[in-house]
Amino acid sequence: MRKRTFKRCLTGFWWFTLVFLYLPLAVVVLFSFNASNSAATFTGISLRWYGRLMGNEEILSAFANSMILAITSSVIALGIGCRIGYGMYRHRHRKLGWLIVLIYLPIVLPDIVFGISEMAFFVQIHRLTGLLQPGLGTMIIAHVTFQIPFVALIVYSRFVGLDPTLFEAAKDLYATPIKRVVHFMLPTIKPALISAFFLSFTLSVDDFVISFFTAGPESATLPIYIWGAIKKGVSPEINAIATLMIGAVAIAAVISLVFSRRRQA
Amino acid sequence: MNRASENREGTPMSDPITAEAIEPPAEPSAGQAEPGETARQAASIEMKGLHKRFGRDTVALDGVDLTIEAGEFFTLLGPSGCGKTTLLRILAGLEEADDGRLAIGGKDITEVPPHRRSVNTVFQSYALFPHLSVRENLAFGLKMRGMLPGERDARVAKIAEFIKLGDLVDRPVDQLSGGQRQRIALARALVNEPDVLLLDEPLSALDAGLRSQLQVELLRVQKRLGMTFVFVTHDQQEAMVMSDRIAVLNGGVIQQVGPPREVYEHPVNAFVARFMGHDNLYPVTARQGARLTTPLGELTTEDAGEGSLLLIRPETLDLLPGEVAGDNHLPATVSERLYRGSHAEYRLEIGSSTLQATLNNRGRHLPEVGDRVTVSVAPEDLVTLSE
Amino acid sequence: MAYTGVTPSARSRGMVREARHLLLTVAPGATWIVIFLVLPSAYLMGVAFMTNGPYGLPEMPLSLESFRRLAGFGFLGWSPGNLYTLLRSLWQTLVSTGLVVIVAYPIAYYISTCRARWRPIMLLLVVVPSWTNQVIRTFGWMNLLAPGTPLSNLAEGLGFIAPNMGLYPSNFAVTLGLVYNFLPFMVLPLYAAFEKLDTAQVEAAQDLFASPVRAFWHAVFPQTLPGLLAGIVLVAIPAFGMYVIPELLGGGKGMMLGNLVANQFAGGANWPLGAAGAILMLIATFIGLFAMRRIGKRLGGGEEVVI
Secondary structure, eight states: OHHHHHHHHHHHHHHHHHHHHHHHHHHHHHHHTBSSSOSSOOOOBOOHHHHHHHHOHHHHHHHHHHHHHHHHHHHHHHHHHHHHHHHHHHTTTSOOHHHHHHHHHHHHSOHHHHHHHHHHHHHHHHHHHSOSOTTHHHHHHHHHHHHHHHHHHHHHHHHHTSOTHHHHHHHHTTOOHHHIIIIIIHHHTHHHHHHHHHHHHHHHHHOOHHHHHHOOTTOOOHHHHHHHHHHHOOOHHHHHHHHHHHHHHHHHHHHHHHHHHHHHO | OOHHHHTTTTSOOSSTTHHHHSOOOSOOOTTOOOGGGGGGGOOOEEEEEEEEEETTTEEEEEEEEEEEOTTOEEEEEOOTTSSHHHHHHHHHTSSOOSEEEEEETTEEOTTOOGGGSSEEEEOTTOOOOTTSOHHHHHHHHHHHTTOOHHHHHHHHHHHHHHTTOGGGGGSOGGGOOHHHHHHHHHHHHHTTOOSEEEEESTTTTSOHHHHHHHHHHHHHHHHHHTOEEEEEESOHHHHHHHOSEEEEEETTEEEEEEOHHHHHHSOSBHHHHHHTTOOOEEEOOEEETTEEEETTEEEEOOOOOOOSEEEOOGGGOEEEESOOOOTTEEEEEEEEEEEOSSEEEEEEEETTEEEEEEEEOSSSOOOOTTOEEEEEOOGGGOEEEBO | OOOOOOOHHHHHHHHHHHHHHHHHHHHHHHHHHIIIIIHHHHHHHHHHTSEEOGGGOEESSOOSHHHHHHTTEETTEEOSHHHHHHHHHHHHHHHHHHHHHHHHHHHHHHHHHSOTTTHHHHHHHHHGGGGSOHHHHHHHHHHHHSTTSHHHHHHHHTTSSOTTOOSOSSHHHHHHHHHHHHHHHHHHHHHHHHHTOOHHHHHHHHHHHOSHHHHIIIIIHHHHHHHHHHHHHHHHHHHHTOOHHIIIIIOGGGOOHHHHHHHHHHTOSOHHHHHHHHHHHHHHHHHHHHHHHHHHHHHHTTOOOOO
16 A cells, blocks of 8 residues: 555656656747747747748858767767777777776866866967967867767777677688778677767767857857857747757657667567 | 488487598589589698797697698697687687797798688687678678679579578578577688688587587588588597597697597597596506506506506496406496496496496396496507506 | 797787787877867866966966965955855755755656666656757746746745746756756666666565665665766766856856856956866866775775766
């Protein structure tokens, strides 16, 4: 009897927590369709905020910046990170403590320390040499830096899950070092590469703090634009652009769910 | 398993010459190229002074000199850590010897990397590529050597026919059983028509029934192709069934090389004798010509060697009821009997020593536990060996 | 007769080849991280020991001035502002981590008791909100807590806040935002611990201790401790350095260390002071990681808690 009451309480708490988790997002979505300017009262359904987005040059360029940044940095991080992942795997029997520290450093460093140290460094380098002008370039460098560890760890764990004699079988079956990479290693870790790319992409789009400190005047991304708009004063337009981003995440969530289901089946 | 291999399940396995007893399979279908033509490629292997150490103190190979003849089924036998797998890996090129030379088919290949050696391996874990289909797995080596797709397909089809893979070729790798994987791993190595085929305990992951079935199949393949096979195992039964010759290794040193009968019946030292399954080993305390003094009593041997240990094989003993006087007759008491149907295994007490004996069940009297018996052994069956 | 012959050539050739391979695969990434993260962090630490120059940029000579400033000693004498910010950061970290544990523990347990086919979906439901951008999530709370919203009106009616003030900006809003932000970080490791829970132990405990509370305390809680500690580190370290949430929900009186640091750079006010604050955050980070390693090793019997 007591057990059932306990279980019922837990179920109630679970639904309460779900409401807590989704309420802020729901509010953003709801008010993006609000007919009036008010952030407190809902007066009717309208799409006018979405209409405004389309004509807003700043938002369109922020969107373009976000995409360029996410794609470029993910591709570079993939190229660098999968090499480290393989190196860590191949030499896993050695003591690689220093490498592990390096790999985990970008993950454990607080965002704000990460962001300001890069900013301070870039500014000084720029002052001294004229290189590394704050802008998309510096942002790409910063993003690659925090994406590398995730790519490396995903690729590493894929390699660890393989039968080590596969590498020897490839050698034994006449594959030269280059052919081993092209015909054995890359095809075998393809799933890991795909998921590492999407994770890097998501991390990049999601990031605000590091982008904020490494950005230049012309290179605002969507989160930076939204930040600025919020600081200037809440505008219902933000609800619209935020809703689009929430929609993208929701689609990604559904895709991930479908894929995990399929893998189980 | 397909039908053809099922038919072979009943083939007698106990005789080491089973290989010759297996008839060649039915006529190959018309127009099909004979895979046996690869026999021309069979190559000999020469190893001289191979040394290998791991880390600072682990000696894997301590000076191995060995010649394997072309077309031989050669087995490296020994306990784990004896160096047999290291030796095989050096043959494959997956490991580099610290010192010594290696030649295959008369060509020195000591420094040739694995992908340029005409040697292929069947790995213990089979190592089938999970990202490829069975067909692509089979064609992998040919593709890496730059063979054109048309020719590749023909070769794959030929080997699939030869190993009788049937519809396995079109299945995904992850839906294959252990035995099926084993045969595909074998086909993937053979399709390259290597000079030498290396097999690293290829049957150890299979259950006993499937194992003996595949032993027969493997032998048949080797005899038909006439290819040089180097086989690694820790199972002395398997080694005796399969091999033309066996090398017994211990501590990175070859203890004995010879045909199965020689290694089993005339082991050169106590290690080889124990590893081949012998328990009846007794110190020779004194020797006068053919007369040996042992803890069991006085025995006459025809062995001319100067060995300090006497080996008595259980199956050479005869048990006579009661006490019968005579040369090479020892009085004993039966302390244990394991009845196995075709034969019975005995444990006998002679003084403070024990002796194992095996009697074939040919309808004769089988002594019971507690019986007083006389053990009789022929002088030509007594072998001495060194410590 | 061990082999003692001297032919080190093959061995050393192999070792050189392996070392070169390690270098070729690892070097580009390692160099990248060294140049673009280790060097900048080292530079930042150096800045903390320099003097504040014009436009907030660091200058020689070396000094401990910025640490004095961080402790509140300015040219106008001592003021408690910075110290308050530090204490507030610590307090907010403690309170929000505590609240996250209180919410996440039953949730993780509940998920682990549900049917296996539902569990991945439930976990996904917990995680999905954290996939949206932090700025947007915090903006959602701004909308919810603003003056005139139902929540604010409710709080006003109950007398918690003054009329027309709204629930934000306030320290309460910051705590709420932190709990919201970090909840998934705690649920995931705790769930992993509950999933591995040895139920035989729990049943034995119920047999022996009879009372459910004591059974929980002796059999369940110790088994979930590694997950709990991992969660605490995952929450507390980033919470201590949080920037976005106090900036948007806290207002001037809700500032935390992250804002203090960021303001020294964003406004170009005082780099050495900001760098000194960053060093505090780094110290906190490494204490957290070190503590987790130590405790994790002792609890897991050598099995390390994976970050």
